Amino acid sequence: MAGLSCFKTYDIRGRLGDELDAGIAYRIGRGFARVLDARRVVLGRDVRPSSEMLADAVARALRDEGVEVLDLDLSGTEETYAATDHFGADGGICVTASHNPLDYNGMKMVARGAAPLAQDNGLARIKALAEENDFGPARPGGALRDVAREARSAYVERVLSFVDVARLAPLHILVNAGNGAAGPTFDAIAQALAARGAPLRFTRMYHAPDGRFPNGIPNPLLPENRPDTAAAVVAHGADFAVAWDGDFDRCFFFDHLGGFVDGEYVVGLLAEVFLSREAGATILHDPRVIWNTREIVARAGGRAVATPTGHVFFKRAMRAEGAIYGGEMSAHHYFRDFSHCDSGMIPWLLIAELVSRNGPLAPLVAARRAAHPSSGEINFRLDDPEAALSRVRAAFEPRAHGVDETDGLSLDMGAWRFNLRLSNTEPLLRLNVETRGGAVAPHVEAVRRALQS
Structure with a gap:
């Protein structure tokens, strides 16, 4: 059986027709049920025309494994996370390609308690079973139950628990x-x-x-x-x-x-909100742009911990560190009291409460942007990214005040700092530069020259 290229490091994504279709989705569904020894699985889907077809195939596969499928119908990925926890299900699958092109689709999958699945704790075994495609006849006991109304009601209550409505202006x-x-x-x-x-x-x-x-x-x-x-x-x-x-x-x-509002400043704002509620709490942030968040956390008496970029790393670290909140500059925000998962609805409620209390976003962000300007992520497409990374290391590391390899190469140059990461999927290097109030452009140019020399 040919290998399935739709399996990525943390989820499933593929081009429709050649990398992912109803048949492949069916095999993935049966493999998921086997690996998790699942009896109840939550299933949701996004709005893409192909998602209904793929979700139907997954539902059929799960039923053929004797699983009770708890169907959310059209929903967001975080609703799958919330429902998996709410119903005490053995796992959850959301059929979605998020922001990928229209000819793509995929799946995001979690285990009991909305715990993340990765290669080392189930995804590789699901892939192997789907490739072998030797499942045998259907098992008895499978069923499909529409839980969309109950699930959404429970989800809304959980999301609203993060905001004090009385404090909203x-x-x-x-x-x-x-x-x-x-x-x-x-x-x-x-x-x-x-x-x-x-x-x-x-x-x-x-x-x-x-x-x-x-x-x-x-x-x-x-x-x-x-x-x-x-x-x-x-x-x-x-x-x-x-x-x-x-x-x-x-x-x-x-x-x-x-x-x-660039993502790293949102992380700082939300960190401040949670530290005002729970003194001394732990806040996670990714290693790309850190100074604004760390300064806010230190000032508020919290503990800041850098975590490699990616939802599996964050969700595991949220649990391991007991963090109340974690944020990535790419706009993923994780919450302890939301099964340690990411949500796109909770943040805007928290920002509404913040604006109600402190006034407009613009001056709040302007003050932080002036204190710690950043470049935003800049991608460099190179023939040999690893050789380019070595050139940058040789040019800057001897003068660096600190070196951090939590995720890529981060060098603290004193008045400025940069993070340079290899892409997992393309011949790219991703650069982020931040300063302590000074101009960013000259430092971006200095790294650019080293990369391209």
Whole structure:
């Protein structure tokens, strides 16, 4: 049996037709049930036209393994996490390609308690079984149960537990669902907020789920995807805007002037929120851009811990370190009281409470950006990335004040710092530069020269 290229390090992603189809999805579903010895599995899906077909194949596979399938229908990845925990299921699968191109799809999978699956704790064995495709006849006892209403109700209650509605000021928030899965879930949260008397008003943008993505693939991390939201928040006079990716496990913020709030500053803001609630708590951050977060955490009396980039690393570290919150600059935000998982809905509620208490986002972020400017992630496509990384190390490490290899190469040069990481999937090096208040561009150029020399 040919190898399955859709299996990646932490999830499943592949081009439809040649890397992933209903037959492959069926084999993955049966392998998942076998490896987890599952009796109950939560199943959700995003809005892509192919997701329903793939989810149907997974459901059939699970039933053929004697599994009770708890069906969420159209939902976000984090709803799969929440429902897996809520129902005490043995695992959960969300059929989604998030922000990948339209001709792709995939799956995100978790074990009991929404614990992450990776190569070393199940994913490799699922792959092996799916490739062997020797499952035998169907087993008895399989069933399909629609739990969408109950699951969403429980999820909304859990999300709203993170915000004190009484502390919310009258705010106008623009929300851009990008025609992904976020719209219906957001509406359920907004309805519950209104029932509790929250003085929030919303303007909805690209809200209806549409797997053709008529307004472009929802991925606000890309600068070219931001102008519509930036213009709309100003045009509508909103206090801030939030935009989601396709399965809404990432969210992105714009201030009332239309300015995009870079992910590392959001991590700092949310760290401050949690440390105001729990003194001395542990905060996780990724190693790419660290100074702003570490300064905020230290000032608030917390403990900052760097964790390699990637949801499996963060979810494991959240548990190991007892962290209350963890954030990546790529807009994944993890919460202890949300099964240590990432959510794209909890952050905007916390930002609404923060703005209610401290005023507009723009000056809050401007102060932090002035203290610690950063370059944003810059990608370099090179013929030999490892040789280029060695050149940079040779050029800068002898003068560095500190070296950190938690994730790639991080060098502290005193007044400035950079992180350089090899891509796992492409011949790329990813560069992030930050400073202690000085200009960023000269340091980016210095690293660029070393890379390309």
